[in-house]
Amino acid sequence: MSVPITIFTARKIITMSPSLPEATAVAVRDGRILGVGTVDELKGWGEHRLDETFRDKVLLPGFVEAHCHAMEGAMWSFPYVGYFDRTAPDGKRWAGCRSVEAVIDRLREAAGAIDDPKGTLFAWGLDPIYFPGERMTATQLDRVSATRPIFVFHANAHLATVNSALMRSEGITADIDALGVVKGADGEPIGELQELQAMIRARTALGMLMRASDSAAGIRNMGRACVNAGVTTFTDLGAMLFRSDVVARWQEVANEDSFPARASVAYGPLLGGPQDPSEVAALVRELAPQSTNKLRFGQVKLVLDGSIQGFTACVGWPGYFSGTDQSQWLIDPEQLDQIVETYHAAGLTVHAHCNGDLASEAFVAAVEHALRVHPRWDHRHTVQHSQMTTAAQYRRMATAGMCANIFSNHIYYWGDQHYDITLGPERAARLDGCATAAREGVHFALHSDASVTPLGGLHLVWCAANRLTASGRVLGENERISVYDALRAVTIDAAYTLRMDHAAGTIESGKWADFAVLEADPLHVDPLEIRDIPVWGTILAGEPHAATSRS
Numbered sequence: 360m361s362v363p364i365t366i367f368t369a370r371k372i373i374t375m376s377p378s379l380p381e382a383t384a385v386a387v388r389d390g391r392i393l394g395v396g397t398v399d400e401l402k403g404w405g406e407h408r409l410d411e412t413f414r415d416k417v418l419l420p421g422f423v424e425a426h427c428h429a430m431e432g433a434m435w436s437f438p439y440v441g442y443f444d445r446t447a448p449d450g451k452r453w454a455g456c457r458s459v460e461a462v463i464d465r466l467r468e469a470a471g472a473i474d475d476p477k478g479t480l481f482a483w484g485l486d487p488i489y490f491p492g493e494r495m496t497a498t499q500l501d502r503v504s505a506t507r508p509i510f511v512f513h514a515n516a517h518l519a520t521v522n523s524a525l526m527r528s529e530g531i532t533a534d535i536d537a538l539g540v541v542k543g544a545d546g547e548p549i550g551e552l553q554e555l556q557a558m559i560r561a562r563t564a565l566g567m568l569m570r571a572s573d574s575a576a577g578i579r580n581m582g583r584a585c586v587n588a589g590v591t592t593f594t595d596l597g598a599m600l601f602r603s604d605v606v607a608r609w610q611e612v613a614n615e616d617s618f619p620a621r622a623s624v625a626y627g628p629l630l631g632g633p634q635d636p637s638e639v640a641a642l643v644r645e646l647a648p649q650s651t652n653k654l655r656f657g658q659v660k661l662v663l664d665g666s667i668q669g670f671t672a673c674v675g676w677p678g679y680f681s682g683t684d685q686s687q688w689l690i691d692p693e694q695l696d697q698i699v700e701t702y703h704a705a706g707l708t709v710h711a712h713c714n715g716d717l718a719s720e721a722f723v724a725a726v727e728h729a730l731r732v733h734p735r736w737d738h739r740h741t742v743q744h745s746q747m748t749t750a751a752q753y754r755r756m757a758t759a760g761m762c763a764n765i766f767s768n769h770i771y772y773w774g775d776q777h778y779d780i781t782l783g784p785e786r787a788a789r790l791d792g793c794a795t796a797a798r799e800g801v802h803f804a805l806h807s808d809a810s811v812t813p814l815g816g817l818h819l820v821w822c823a824a825n826r827l828t829a830s831g832r833v834l835g836e837n838e839r840i841s842v843y844d845a846l847r848a849v850t851i852d853a854a855y856t857l858r859m860d861h862a863a864g865t866i867e868s869g870k871w872a873d874f875a876v877l878e879a880d881p882l883h884v885d886p887l888e889i890r891d892i893p894v895w896g897t898i899l900a901g902e903p904h905a906a907t908s909r910s
Contacts, residue, residue, distance in 0.1 A: 364388045364407035365901060366398060371880055372418045374866040375850050385418065387872040390652075390900030394868050412903065413895070417880045419846070420866050421591025421873035421897055422816030423853035426710070426743055426764050426806035428516075429595045429622075430572035432581030434483050434810045437571070438469040441484025441514050443772065443829075445813060448583040450907040459490050459499060466503045466511070476507065481567050483512040483810070485520060488668045488776050495520045497550025510564030515666035516811055519552045521561055526550065529561050538687065554665055554687050573605050578612040578622075585620040587906045588815035589875030589894045592854070592863055594623040596710055596743065597660040600646060601632025613654040619897060619904040621873070623857050625658040625710060636701035643707055652871070652900075655859070659702050660743075661711040662689045663718040667746060667781050668773045672714035673721075674747065680783035686715065695725040699740075703729035708858060709740045710764070716747035723755050730759060741856050744808070746791055747782075753792075753799035762856045763803040765791050765848075767822040768812040770835075774828035788835035793823050793848070797840060804853035805845065816849035820881065821890035823848065842886055872901040 365387050372382040374395055386393035386401040393404050401407075435447040440462045443455045456462045462485065470480050480503075487494050500509045500522035508525035526532070526548055533546045539557025543549045552558045558565055571577050585593055599605050613622045626643050633639055639659065647657035665671025670685040678684050690698065702709045703726070711722040719742055726740050738760060742748060745763040748756075756763065769777070769791055777787040789795065796803040805819040812818075823845040826834050840848075851864030862871050876895040884892065896905040 362406050362408045364393065364404055365410050366401050366407050367410050367413055367418070367898070368398060369413045369418045370415050372866060373846070373880070373882065375420050375847060376865040376867045379867070382866075385866060385872070385874075387901040390872055392866060392868055392870050392872050395866055413876055416895055417877045418866070418874045418898075419589075419877065419881075420850040420864050421875050421899070422589045422849045423804070423857070423859070423864055424585070424588075424590045424593040424806060424809070424814060424816070424849075425804040425853040425856050426596045427593055427809040427814060428572070428597065429578055429581045430568065431809035431814055432579070432584055433568075433571035433574065433577030435580065436577075438465055438482045439484045440465050440482045440511060442486040442489045445484070446587075448580050448587060448907065459495060462495070462511075463499060463502055466500070466509065470504055470507055470509075473507070479508040479510060479525070479563050479567065480504070481510050481512070481564050484514050485511045486514045486668075487520070488773070488780065497521060497523045497526065497548075500550065508563065510561050512568070513669065514811060515669045517554055517666040517669045517671055519558050519561065519564075521550050521552060521564075523550070525561060525564065529563070531560055535560075553669065553671055553685060554689060569599070573599065573608060575608055575612050578608065579618070582619045583907060584809070584814050586897050586904045587894065588813075589877065589897055590620060590814060590816065591873035591875065591897050591899050592621040592623065592857075592859065593814075594625065594857060596625050597627025597662070598624045599631060600624065600626045600656070601642060606646065609654060610649070614651055618653065619899050621653050621655070621863075621871075621899070623655045623658070623859065625660045626656075627660045627662070636698045640702055640705035640707060644705060655857075658708045658710060658857070661698070661709060661722075663695070663711055663713050663721060664689060664715050667714050667769075668776055670781070672747075673717035674715040674782075675717045675720070679781055681780050686717075692721045695721050696728045699725035700729040700732055703735060703738060703740070704733045706735075708738060710743050711741070712743045713748070714744050714746050716749055716752070719745065719748040719752050723752050723759070723761065726759050726761055727755065736760065739856060739858060743806075745796070745803070747786065748792070748796075750792075750795050750799060753796050753801050757800040761801065763796050763801050764806050764853075764856055765793055765796065765803050765823075766808060767791050767793065767805045767819050768807055770822045770826050771818075771829055772812055774834040775830050775832060778828070778832065778834060789838060790835065792835070792838045793840045793845070794838045797844065802852055802855050803848055804856045805848040806853070816875070817881065817892055817894070818890045819849055820845040821886070824886045824889065827887075842882055842889065846881065872898065874898040876903070
């Protein structure tokens with residue numbers, strides 16, 4: 360007969376609970392934490408099994424990724440052409456493509472592996488802002504193939520570059536007068552599609568991505584990615600939950616005992632299905648009672664603007680530093696009050712993608728309007744990305760009870776470009792301002808937006824604490840926060856934005872036994888070394904899961 364209680368020992372347990380910040384043992388029963396302390400203190404719970412597998416490791420609450428996308432698990436079925444090296448969930452290391460020529464070479468290699476000579480080549484991760492003066496268009500992609508359709512998804516997930524064969528096959532011609540289909544001086548499309556309303560015209564390629572993202576294999580691969588990154592709860596912030604088959608797949612996979620993570624899945628009206636807020640609210644409220652300990656429904660995602668490095672974010676005066684401006688409102692600001700009011704009145708939490716300061720302003724104002732019409736406490740409406748949110752906006756957010764989920768990885772991956780090209784030195788220095796959010800009293804999380812940047816709490820902490828760009832520049836020294844506060848933002852405060860802080864985010868009695876297992880203590884290593892701490896894996900509901908490199 361198995362003993363129902365397991366006591367795990369560790370070199371150190373960082374609980375993130377102020378009442379007992381550190382321990383060396385944690386007792387688990389039925390997937391939940393019985394108690395934390397020393398082995399001797401925990402013996403009083405009764406007969407137990409002592410597990411010393413992690414006696415030389417450091418345990419933290421499992422990282423809570425409060426904004427990512429399950430397509431991170433699916434993307435690796437397609438070739439990666441991003442600038443930075445990336446590691447797939449299976450452990451394969453993909454070298455970054457540091458030039459246009461390197462991108463073309465990888466695409467040629469991938470095209471050669473497709474049997475169907477007319478089969479569409481889908482690739483992802485392109486970051487043209489790293490290739491100044493060589494912005495990729497159909498002209499470059501036509502060098503890969505003049506006959507095979509090619510669709511290259513940008514790293515920001517807001518733009519794509521396609522070749523002439525794809526435009527011919529999908530009827531993207533000079534006759535099309537559509538926002539986001541970029542044309543040259545001659546009136547012909549150049550092969551750049553900005554935002555979903557333009558990318559949707561590449562139906563075959565986008566269909567390939569959607570099928571992979573919604574597949575059981577893609578979701579399971581996302582689970583593996585979570586283990587590798589120390590993540591025990593992830594949020595797919597914008598799923599196609601209007602489709603019963605998608606809901607059924609999430610229920611099938613995420614609720615499996617063997618699935619190594621918990622999933623919080625928000626409805627994304629941008630991706631199709633009902634657009635009327637009342638219909639969406641009814642659908643989400645109907646899904647919410649189907650939530651389990653492994654899979655949670657009940658929140659809504661709105662996308663207000665585009666990408667800063669893609670020049671489609673809604674940036675206020677004085678505009679983009681380079682003078683380039685392709686800002687696109689993806690939701691009409693004049694309709695936003697009514698949309699947010701409907702979801703707010705229905706008791707839902709709204710997460711709104713706001714990269715530019717104009718988008719933050721529109722969402723904060725819409726929440727203020729909703730509160731005047733329907734007073735409601737503890738709503739936790741969250742500004743997602745919150746990259747250019749100003750101190751004045753944060754003060755209003757605090758008054759309104761709003762949260763922020765800050766995209767700290769931008770400091771490393773695009774900080775230099777924001778300094779030199781998109782925003783200029785002053786605004787770049789206060790980009791992703793965690794210190795400002797903390798000073799103004801706003802609950803905030805940190806997130807990766809995977810697959811836009813790699814999944815992983817340690818890199819987010821490293822960015823928020825050090826604020827180093829890829830070139831080594833310190834971007835906004837006065838916006839640095841402590842390592843401990845950054846850890847809070849990927850554990851308990853991230854759980855707070857998801858309304859899961861009662862069950863996750865700290866290691867204390869009554870909560871889920873979900874832990875990140877690390878090889879070193881992030882509170883004691885040099886802050887510059889935090890992102891390099893090896894992740895052994897995770898423990899979910901008391902069951903260990905080794906990272907790919909460890910299995």
